[in-house]
Amino acid sequence: MKLLEKKVSVELGNRDFLKEKRKKTFREMKRNYQIYILLIPVILYFLVFKYGPMYGAVIAFLDYKPAKGILGSDWVGFKNFITFFKDPYFFRIMRNTLIISFASILVTMPCTILFAVLINEIANTKFKRLVQTVTYLPHFISLIVICGMVTEFCSMDGIITSFFVAFGMERQNLLQNPDFYRAIHIGSQLWQGLGWGTIIYLSALSSIDQEQYEAASIDGAGRFAKMRYITLPCLIPTITIMLIMDLGRVMNVGYQKNILLANTLTLQTAEVIDSYIYRTGLASSYPRFSYSTAVGLFKSLVNVTLVVSANKFSRKVQGSGLW
Amino acid sequence: MIKKSWQDKLFDFCNTIFMILIMFITAYPLWHVLMGSFSSPRLLSAHTGLLLKPLGFYWDSYISVFTNPNILSGYLNTLFVVVVGTLSSTLITAIGAYCMSRKAYPFKRTIMFFFIFTMYFSGGIIPTYLLTNNYLHMGNNRAVLIIPVLITTYNMIILRSGFEAVPDSLEESARIDGANHIRILFQIIIPCAKAPMAVIVLYYAVSYWNEWFRASLYITDKSKLPLQVILREILNTVASGDAAEAIALTESVRYASIIVATLPVLCVYPFVQKYFVKGTMIGAVKG
Numbered sequence: 353m354k355l356l357e358k359k360v361s362v363e364l365g366n367r368d369f370l371k372e373k374r375k376k377t378f379r380e381m382k383r384n385y386q387i388y389i390l391l392i393p394v395i396l397y398f399l400v401f402k403y404g405p406m407y408g409a410v411i412a413f414l415d416y417k418p419a420k421g422i423l424g425s426d427w428v429g430f431k432n433f434i435t436f437f438k439d440p441y442f443f444r445i446m447r448n449t450l451i452i453s454f455a456s457i458l459v460t461m462p463c464t465i466l467f468a469v470l471i472n473e474i475a476n477t478k479f480k481r482l483v484q485t486v487t488y489l490p491h492f493i494s495l496i497v498i499c500g501m502v503t504e505f506c507s508m509d510g511i512i513t514s515f516f517v518a519f520g521m522e523r524q525n526l527l528q529n530p531d532f533y534r535a536i537h538i539g540s541q542l543w544q545g546l547g548w549g550t551i552i553y554l555s556a557l558s559s560i561d562q563e564q565y566e567a568a569s570i571d572g573a574g575r576f577a578k579m580r581y582i583t584l585p586c587l588i589p590t591i592t593i594m595l596i597m598d599l600g601r602v603m604n605v606g607y608q609k610n611i612l613l614a615n616t617l618t619l620q621t622a623e624v625i626d627s628y629i630y631r632t633g634l635a636s637s638y639p640r641f642s643y644s645t646a647v648g649l650f651k652s653l654v655n656v657t658l659v660v661s662a663n664k665f666s667r668k669v670q671g672s673g674l675w
Numbered sequence: 676m677i678k679k680s681w682q683d684k685l686f687d688f689c690n691t692i693f694m695i696l697i698m699f700i701t702a703y704p705l706w707h708v709l710m711g712s713f714s715s716p717r718l719l720s721a722h723t724g725l726l727l728k729p730l731g732f733y734w735d736s737y738i739s740v741f742t743n744p745n746i747l748s749g750y751l752n753t754l755f756v757v758v759v760g761t762l763s764s765t766l767i768t769a770i771g772a773y774c775m776s777r778k779a780y781p782f783k784r785t786i787m788f789f790f791i792f793t794m795y796f797s798g799g800i801i802p803t804y805l806l807t808n809n810y811l812h813m814g815n816n817r818a819v820l821i822i823p824v825l826i827t828t829y830n831m832i833i834l835r836s837g838f839e840a841v842p843d844s845l846e847e848s849a850r851i852d853g854a855n856h857i858r859i860l861f862q863i864i865i866p867c868a869k870a871p872m873a874v875i876v877l878y879y880a881v882s883y884w885n886e887w888f889r890a891s892l893y894i895t896d897k898s899k900l901p902l903q904v905i906l907r908e909i910l911n912t913v914a915s916g917d918a919a920e921a922i923a924l925t926e927s928v929r930y931a932s933i934i935v936a937t938l939p940v941l942c943v944y945p946f947v948q949k950y951f952v953k954g955t956m957i958g959a960v961k962g
Contacts, residue, residue, distance in 0.1 A: 405798025
C-alpha cells in the first residue's frame with residue numbers, strides 16, 4: 353500500500369498526489385457521513401462540559417471577578433500559583449495528599465492482588481461466585497452511607513472503637529483524633545474497594561492457559577510455586593497498567609470523603625489538595641475562584657506529568673505501557 | 676486429574692476460612708445497620724459490640740422515615756434523575772461508543788484522542804462550577820444533575836470494547852440489506868452486546884442514585900434535593916441532639932434511612948453482577 357502510494361506520488365507529482373489524497377479523504381468522509389452526524393451530539397457534549405471548563409481554567413491566571421467575566425478580569429500571570437506555594441499550609445496540604453495517596457496505593461494494591469490470586473485458587477465455582485458477589489457489593493454503596501457507617505462505628509461507643517478498646521486503647525471518638533484520620537480514610541477505602549479491585553486482575557488471570565499449571569504440577573510444583581512462577585508473572589502487565597493509572601491520580605484524594613469525614617479537629621492530618629480547593633473556592637463565604645482554580649490546575653498538571661513519565665518509564669523498562 | 680496432596684487440602688481449607696472471614700467483614704457493617712434499624716432505640720443506645728440480631732423488634736424507625744416528607748420528595752427526585760439520566764446517558768454513550776468502534780474513517784483517531792484526553796486532564800471543579808452555575812444558569816434545576824455528567828468517558832471506552840467484540844460479518848450482512856447506522860446499532864450491535872450494555876446501565880444508574888455532591892453544590896431548593904443529600908442531613912443531625920432519648924431515637928432512625936436509601940441498589944445489583952467478569956475490562960482500560 354505504502355509502495356503504491358509512493359509510486360502514484362512519483363507519477364502524479366507531489367502536489368497532485370496531495371490533491372488526490374485530500375480527495376480520497378473527502379470521499380471517505382462522504383461515505384461515512386452518517387457517523388459524523390451521529391457524533392455531533394457527543395462531541396458537542398465534550399466541547400461544552402469537558403473542554404469548556406478547560407478554557408475556564410484560564411481564570412487561574414486572572415484576578416477573576418464574576419461580574420467582570422473572563423475577558424474583563426485583570427491578567428495577573430502566575431501570582432495565584434505563587435501565593436499557593438508560599439501559603440503556610442502548602443507544605444501540610446502536600447504532605448497529607450502524598451501520604452494518603454501513596455499509603456493507599458501501598459496498602460490497597462498488594463491486598464487486592466493477593467485477594468484476586470486467592471479467589472482464583474477457589475475450586476468450587478459456586479463458592480467463588482458467592483465470594484465475588486458479596487465482596488463487589490460495597491463498591492455500589494453511596495459515599496454518604498459509607499461515611500455514615502464510619503461515623504457511627506468510630507463514635508464513642510461504636511463497634512470499631514469497642515474493638516480497639518478491647519486491645520487496650522482509650523475509649524474515644526476516633527474521628528476526632530487526628531492520628532487516626534488517615535487510617536480511617538484508607539481503611540474505609542479498602543473495605544469498599546477490595547473486592548471490586550480484583551475484577552481487573554481476575555480477568556487477566558482467566559486468560560492464563562491451564563496447561564501451564566498442569567505441566568507445573570507434573571514437574572512437582574506445589575501450590576505456592578505455581579502462584580509464584582505462573583500466576584504472578586502473568587499479572588505483571590496488569591499491575592503495571594494499574595500502577596501507571598494510580599500515579600495519574602496521586603493528587604486526587606477524594607474531597608467528597610474528606611468533606612464527609614474530616615472536621616476542624618482532624619484538619620491537620622486530613623486536609624488534602626482537593627478539599628482545600630473546595631474550601632477556598634466553593635464552600636467559603638468569600639470564594640477565591642482564581643486562586644482555587646490555580647491550585648486545581650497545579651494538581652492536574654502534576655497528575656498528567658506523573659502519568660506521562662510513568663508511562664514512558666514503563667515503556668522503556670518493560671516495553672509496554674498504558675499507551 | 677492429579678490427586679490432591681495434604682498440603683493442597685490444607686491450603687484450600689485455610690483459603691476457604693479466609694474467604695469466609697473476608698465475606699463476614701464485608702457484609703457485617705450492612706448487617707449491623709439492618710439489625711440496628713429494627714432495634715429498640717433505648718436498647719441500641721446502651722449496646723456496644725457485635726449486633727447479630729435486632730434488640731427487640733421495632734418498626735417505628737421505618738415509620739418515622741417514611742413519614743418524613745423530605746425523604747419522600749428526595750425519593751421521587753432521585754427516581755426521576757436515575758430513570759431519565761440512565762436512559763439518556765446510556766443512549767448517548769452507546770452512540771459515541773458505536774462511532775468509535777467502526778472501522779477506520781477520516782479523523783477517527785483524532786476524535787478518539789479528543790475523548791481520551793479528558794480522562795487525564797480536566798479544567799477542575801471551580802471552572803466547572805462557574806460554567807454550570809454562572810454561564811449556563813443551570814443552578815437549582817433538576818437538569819443540572821443529569822446534563823453536565825451525561826457521558827463518563829471511561830464508560831464509553833468500556834462499551835466501545837464491547838461493541839468491537841461483535842463480529843463484523845453480522846454488520847456487513849445488514850449493510851448489504853441496506854440498513855443504516857442507526858438500525859445497525861439498535862438492531863444488531865446492542866442486542867449482541869448485552870453484557871457490556873447491562874454493566875454500563877448499572878454503572879450509570881448507581882452513579883445517579885448515589886450522587887450527592889453536585890446536588891448539594893447546585894441545588895438550593897429543598898424540594899428538589901435528591902435522596903442522598905436528605906440522607907446526609909439525617910445522618911448529620913446526631914450532633915445536635917440534646918436529650919438522650921432523642922439521640923437514641925435518631926440512631927435507629929439513621930440506620931433505617933440508610934437501609935431505605937440503599938435497598939434499591941442492593942436489589943438490582945445481583946441481577947447484573949454476573950456480567951462483571953466478562954473480561955471486557957482490561958482491554959477497555961488500555962484504550
